[in-house]
Amino acid sequence: MxxxxxxxxxxxxxxxxxxxxxxxxxxxxxxxxxxxxxxxxxxxxxxxxxxxxxxxxxxxxxxxxxxxxxxxxxxxxxxxxxxxxxxxxxxxxxxxxxxxxxxxxxxxxxxxxxxxxxxxxxxxxxxxxxxxxxxxxxxxxxxxxxxxxxxxxxxxxxxxxxxxxxxxxxxxxxxxxxxxxxxxxxxxxxxxxxxxxxxxxxxxxxxxxxxxxxxxDKTRSFSSDGPDGKVNIAVDLRQLAAIGNAQQRKAGMDAYLKQFDEAGVHGHANAGTLATFKAAFKQMIGAGTTATAFSTRPVNLSETDHAILTGLPDFSASMTDTPVASNPMRQNEVDTFAYQVSQDTGINDYGHGNRSISQKQHAHLEASFHEPLSADASLALDNSKQSQNYYFKHVSEDSISDTEISYNNGMLAHASTTQSTTGTTLVLKYVMGMLTEETRTPFANNTKKEYK
Structure with a gap:
């Protein structure tokens, strides 16, 4: 075959x-x-x-x-x-x-x-x-x-x-x-x-x-640039103390891959580019992590610390689909998908059991796409008015997770994770080629979890 x-x-x-x-x-x-x-x-x-x-x-x-x-x-x-x-x-x-x-x-x-x-x-x-x-x-x-x-x-x-x-x-x-x-x-x-x-x-x-x-010894990276889009993954291996055991790394990896899938569905990502992005992420972040553990870890984190953190090395990653003008009657309505995600961990050891840890995760999604007016309708845009029944949507979204841990004299003093999601969705509704409705909806969500 x-x-x-x-x-x-x-x-x-x-x-x-x-x-x-x-x-x-x-x-x-x-x-x-x-x-x-x-x-x-x-x-x-x-x-x-x-x-x-x-x-x-x-x-x-x-x-x-x-x-x-x-x-x-x-x-x-x-x-x-x-x-x-x-x-x-x-x-x-x-x-x-x-x-x-x-x-x-x-x-x-x-x-x-x-x-x-x-x-x-x-x-x-x-x-x-x-x-x-x-x-x-x-x-x-x-x-x-x-x-x-x-x-x-x-x-x-x-x-x-x-x-x-x-x-x-x-x-x-x-x-x-x-x-x-x-x-x-x-x-x-x-x-x-x-x-x-x-x-x-x-x-x-x-x-x-x-x-x-x-x-x-300090970095890994992968990049791809082709007809479907671009993918970039850069991994920072300098904070080895924050890397968890195999079970913790798997849980962190699964959480990120689920996040990528949800972003892909939400923003109508190109399936091929998303598959490459996920494969590269798994390879760069997950594969061979233990091979870098020969370096001396600056701080021995506790099981509590690792349970709160992702267990993965820090990174910055992005994927961008090649823009497509899928509606011949409105070339300015371009289908796009751009996604950036990163993690940054800071560890400060002050001695005598005093230390602080911060881990920040950020994701940004920018996407625009066409959808049929109903789930059972098909989308086949061409130069006829009969084909011009659709929604054109634009989504802009930021997700931030901020984890803070501190110790005084070897005792856990504070541990929390704050998560926030903000963004805007713009929806244009067309019936027989005529704009009949325009809706802009902002959204925000904040949560905080304290650990003891």
Missing amino acids: ATISSVSSSLILASPVRKVQEQSTAPAATDPSIQAAAVAAGGSLPSMQPPVISPPVWKTRSSDPITSLMTINYGSPSIFSRFDGLGAAALQRLGTDPGNFSQSVSRSGSGAQTAYRISLNITLADSVTVKVSLESTGDSLALEIKSSGKLSVAERNALSRLADGFQNAIDGMTDASKLDFSGLLQYDHSLLSSIDLQATVQNGSVAVQTQSFHAD
């Missing part, structure tokens, strides 16, 4: 990935992978084989494992599935051969094409950098491994242990609702300083979609 590549819900139709084991039986003599293998190994094509109009050209004739895998993958009609196994193979190679490596295969094509590029940059603790680059187009496939300095045996082993994590990240980025950076987040902090991964889909000179991942 054909699948739509994740890199965007509106991009290229991709065939299923071909696995290596599927090539165990000899394909037809005209299979491009057979032709490529013969050229790569320095052999000649069988004389009975029909002439190849445009034979593949290899940068280097070789039979090494990476070239052999590229030979198989080059036969795939999908530019995305050609990276199958190549990311892992590149880092595994560094475990046995630390030298630079470059290989490519191509045949003459027809001008501008869609290109898919992956770039992995790893900075080691001694500032040496290692870069793995992959590129696939309709006519070419290339891989390059470069190191700025000599790698020790321990460093090479640390890099090769990331092989599966790198491949899982590549595979996940082709379906942005199934992002998987968990393996890369489990890097050896004593030997590696930071990891950066970028995926780009480019059509000619225009970048259609970009995805970027970063991780170091």
Whole structure:
């Protein structure tokens, strides 16, 4: 069954990935992978084989494992599935051969094409950098491994242990609702300083979609920019004392994901962008959190503290849908969705059992959308008056949660959470294309909970 590549819900139709084991039986003599293998190994094509109009050209004739895998993958009609196994193979190679490596295969094509590029940059603790680059187009496939300095045996082993994590990240980025950076987040902090991964889909000179991942000891981030919208997640790992146990983190994660779903329904978010946002949030906030716990925690918080706090690291995140003018008769009525959410935790230890903790959470929603006049009516806006029966709504909403905890001489002195929601909803009602009603409704809600 054909699948739509994740890199965007509106991009290229991709065939299923071909696995290596599927090539165990000899394909037809005209299979491009057979032709490529013969050229790569320095052999000649069988004389009975029909002439190849445009034979593949290899940068280097070789039979090494990476070239052999590229030979198989080059036969795939999908530019995305050609990276199958190549990311892992590149880092595994560094475990046995630390030298630079470059290989490519191509045949003459027809001008501008869609290109898919992956770039992995790893900075080691001694500032040496290692870069793995992959590129696939309709006519070419290339891989390059470069190191700025000599790698020790321990460093090479640390890099090769990331092989599966790198491949899982590549595979996940082709379906942005199934992002998987968990393996890369489990890097050896004593030997590696930071990891950066970028995926780009480019059509000619225009970048259609970009995805970027970063991780170091203090921060993590993910961003995506494509046809459906934009997603940004930035995580601050400096307040490790506020991070709870697995159960507390799960409860905090579930609460945020529920909040995102409610905002998506309330503001009519694009389903694809919201799925990417939630997947990225779970990966950046939840995955590998315990791997950062090697740092010395400045304060040992109590079970009471963790029960009140979210248990999650601080962050700032946002998602923005690409605006859509869905009503051809009123182009100024644009469907939009923009959502920002953040958490910031402050811990002050004054000694002798005296300390204060504050955790602030803020969410802002700005959205506009069209709805039918009744739940059983359909919305099909076009240039006819008969289609112009609808509500056009604009929602602006702010939600703030402020938690404060203080201790005097080791005893809990005060603990509370104040929550407030404020905003405005504007509703325009149209009947047969005529504005018949306009309603602006402000709303506010405040609650406070004291803990003892």
